[in-house]
Amino acid sequence: MGKFVTLGEIMLRLSPIGYERFVQANKFNVFFAGGEANVAASLANYGLDSHYVTKLPAHEIGQAAINEMRRFGIKTDYIVRGGDRIGVYFCEKGASQRPSKVIYDRANSAIAEAKREDFDWKKVFEGAEWFHFTGITPALSDNCVEITLDALKAAKEAGATISVDLNYRKKLWSTEKAGKVMAELVKHCDVVIANEEDAEKVFGIKAGKTDVTEGKLCDEGYKAVAKELYDRFGLKYVAITLRESYSASDNGWSGMLYDGKNYYKSKKYDVHIVDRVGGGDSFCGGLIYGLSSGMDNQSALEFAAAASCLKHTIEGDFNMMSVDEVMNLMKGDASGRVQR
Numbered sequence: 288m289g290k291f292v293t294l295g296e297i298m299l300r301l302s303p304i305g306y307e308r309f310v311q312a313n314k315f316n317v318f319f320a321g322g323e324a325n326v327a328a329s330l331a332n333y334g335l336d337s338h339y340v341t342k343l344p345a346h347e348i349g350q351a352a353i354n355e356m357r358r359f360g361i362k363t364d365y366i367v368r369g370g371d372r373i374g375v376y377f378c379e380k381g382a383s384q385r386p387s388k389v390i391y392d393r394a395n396s397a398i399a400e401a402k403r404e405d406f407d408w409k410k411v412f413e414g415a416e417w418f419h420f421t422g423i424t425p426a427l428s429d430n431c432v433e434i435t436l437d438a439l440k441a442a443k444e445a446g447a448t449i450s451v452d453l454n455y456r457k458k459l460w461s462t463e464k465a466g467k468v469m470a471e472l473v474k475h476c477d478v479v480i481a482n483e484e485d486a487e488k489v490f491g492i493k494a495g496k497t498d499v500t501e502g503k504l505c506d507e508g509y510k511a512v513a514k515e516l517y518d519r520f521g522l523k524y525v526a527i528t529l530r531e532s533y534s535a536s537d538n539g540w541s542g543m544l545y546d547g548k549n550y551y552k553s554k555k556y557d558v559h560i561v562d563r564v565g566g567g568d569s570f571c572g573g574l575i576y577g578l579s580s581g582m583d584n585q586s587a588l589e590f591a592a593a594a595s596c597l598k599h600t601i602e603g604d605f606n607m608m609s610v611d612e613v614m615n616l617m618k619g620d621a622s623g624r625v626q627r
Contacts, residue, residue, distance in 0.1 A: 288335060288336065288416055288579065289336065289414045289415055289416030289417075289447075290336050290338050290412075290413075290414050290415040290416060290417075291327075291330045291335050291336060291337050291338065291415075291416060291417045291419070291575065291579075292338045292339075292340060292365075292411060292412065292415050292417070292418045292419070292442070292447070293323035293324070293326050293327045293330075293337075293338070293339050293340065293418070293419045293420065294323055294339075294340045294341070294418075294420045294424060294434075294435065294438050295321050295322055295323030295324060295339075295340075295341060295398075295420060295421060295423065295424045296321050296323075296341060296374055296393070296396060296398045296399070296423070296424065296427060297319055297320065297321040297324040297339070297341055297343070297352050297356070297373075298319070298320055298321050298373065298374040298375060298376050298393060298396075299317065299318075299319060299348065299352070299373055299374070299375045299376075300317070300318040300319065300320045300375075300376055300377075300378055300564075300603075300604065301315040301316070301317060301375065301376075301377050301378070302315055302316045302318070302377070302378045302379070302380065303315060303316075303379055303380075304316060305380075306380055306381075306382045307379075308379055309377065309379050309388070309390075315377075316602070318602075318603040318604060318605075319351070319352045319355040319356070320376075320564070320565065320603065320604030320605070321341075321374075321423075321604075322421040322423050322424075322452065322454055322567075322568050323339065323419060323420060323421055323423075323424065323568075324339055324341075324356065324361070324604075324605075325565045325568035325569065325572070325604045325605055325606070326419050326452075326568050326571050326572045326575070327339040327356070327361045327572075328356070328359045328360075328361060328572075328605040328606065328607075329568070329569055329571075329572025329573065329576070329594065329605075329606045330572055330575060330576065331359055331360035331361045331362075332359065332360065332606065332607060332608065332609060332610075333572070333576045333609075333610050334610065335576065335579075336362070337360065337361050337362060338361070338362045338363075338364065338365060338411070339356055339361050339362070339363060339365075339366065340365045340366065340406065340411060340438075341366055341367070341397075341398050342366070342367040342368070342369060342370055342397040342398045342401040342405060343366060343367075343368060343370070343373060343397050343398075344368070344369070344370050344371060344372060344373060344397050345368040345369060348373050349368065349373055349397070352373060353366060359605060359607070365406070365407075365410075365411050367401065367405045367406065369397060369401075369405070370396065370397025370398075370400055370401070371395070371397065372395060372396055372397065373396060373397065374391070374392070374393030374396035374398075374399075375391075375392040375393065376389055376390065376391050376392065376393065377389065377390040377392070378564060380535075380562065381535030381536075382535055382536050383534050383535060383536050384534055384535065385535055386535050387535060387563065387564070389564075391458055393427075396427070398424075398427060398431065399427040399428040399430070399431060400428065400430065401430060401431070401434060402430060403430070403433050403434055403437055405434075406434065406437070406438070408437055408438055408440075408441035408442075409441060411438075411441070412438075412441050412442050412444075412445035412447060413445070414445075415442060415445050415447040416447055416448065416579065417447055417448045417449075417450070417575060417579055418438065418439070418442035418447045418448070418449045418450070419449075419450045419451070419452075419571065419575060420435060420438070420439075420451055420452075421451065421452040421453075421454040422451065422452065422453045422454040422455055422456070422465065422469055422485070422489065423454050423456055423459065425468050425469070425472060426456055426459035426460045426465065426468075427459065432468055432472075435472060436471070436472060436475075439472060439475040439476075440475065442475075443475055448477050448478065448523075448578075448579070449475055449476045449477050449478070450476065450477065450478035450479075450480060450571065450574075450575060451469075451472065451473060451476045451478070451479055451480065452480045452481070452567060452568070452571050453469065453479065453480070453481045453482075453485035453486065453489050454485065454567070455484065455485050455488040455489050457488070462488050462489065462491075465488065465489045466489055466490055466491065469489050469490070470490070473520050474520060476520065476522065477522060477523045477524070478522065478523060478524045478525075478526065478574075478578075479516055479520065479522055479524075479525050479526070480525075480526045480527075480528070480567075480570070480571050480574065481512075481516070481525075481526075481527050481528075482527065482528045482530065482567055483509070483527070483528070483529060483530060486512045486515075486516060486527075490516070490519075492512050492515050492516065493508075493512075494508030494509045494511065494512050506543070506552065509527050509529065509543055510543070510545070510550050512527065513525040513527060513543065513545035513550070514545065517545055517547055522547075523546070523547070524544060524545065524546055524578070524584075525544070525545045526542060526543065526544045526545075526570075526574055526588070526591070527542065527543045528540075528541075528542050528566075528567050528570050528595070529541045529542060529543060529555075530566075531555075535560070536559060536560055537557065537558070537559055537560065538557075538558050538560060538563070538599070539555050539556070539557055539558075540555065540556045540557075540558050540566070540592065540595060540596055540599070541553045541554065541555040541556065541592055542570060542574075542588055542591055542592045542595075543588075544574075544584055544585075544587070544588040546584055549584070551584050551585050551588050552588075553588045553589050553591070553592035554589060554592060554593075556592065556593075556596040556621075558596055558599045558600075560599050560600075561599065561600045561601060561602060562599070562601060562602050562603065562604075563599055564604050565598055565603070565604035565605065565606065566595050566598055566599055567595070568598075568604070568606075569594050569595040569597075569598035569606035570591045570592065570594065570595035571591075572591075572594065572606060573590050573591035573592070573593070573594030573595060573613065574587060574588065574590075574591035576590065576594075576610075577589075577590040577591055586617075589617050590613060590614070590617055593613050593614075593616040593617040594606060594608060594613045596616065597612065597613060597616060
């Protein structure tokens, strides 16, 4: 198999210990994380040739981020060094009826201020099989819009399959700008992945009979969303993650896939959450693995849903599950019994 390439911003994540609130914490757990880096970690865990592209400062914190990615098998050959800072985000884990909270400190990060000439995309995509990005990266700056578009054109020229997770972030840009920019970028994509809100926030495509704040989702409504995305952009696949939020601690989790002819729905998992951040990214990684490894559409979707279910049980943003562990859950072993 060829190279699997992702582009994005890896950040320093600081989280209070356990379920402490920001205002009571006097120490923090440290992780490195970011949407596309999370996907790269999943792909590396599954044994794929996973490459991550970004720009990081040349100081020790930038090096620590690179070391963390290398630790999990992600290749960092195409990371550019420079700029003054790495983005930071603070994550307070919710519990029961108290929601999780994220505070960003990412302005003027190295990747946000990167220039188009920093990256040799022809070299990056030589022998590439797949390219993945999210809507977070072009939201960082106008420069990042141009960088992402350059990467897309090079990936297409190299013959790579291209996937995007819409991943709308209201703290980064408006729905109007997101819709305009993403419409241009998605034209180059083969696979679009969204959650229960992204299609509405980015493209104004709303699922009927659905209220995410009440945890009410309607399969028929999301079938219509998938079809409209598919038809509008001439895609090969549309995938939608479906989260039923009973509380911050307990969610229902499943996924849907549409290939232009058939709709596929995964098994639903009732998950007691350890850490939900990165859940959608782990779904993306699982779907990319399933589709690229020759699984049929239903199996690829089931692998993605099972992988993401397991991620919700892991501290930090990276999904540290092997193919065998995901396959065991996918095949029905959900007992959680001790393995000896």
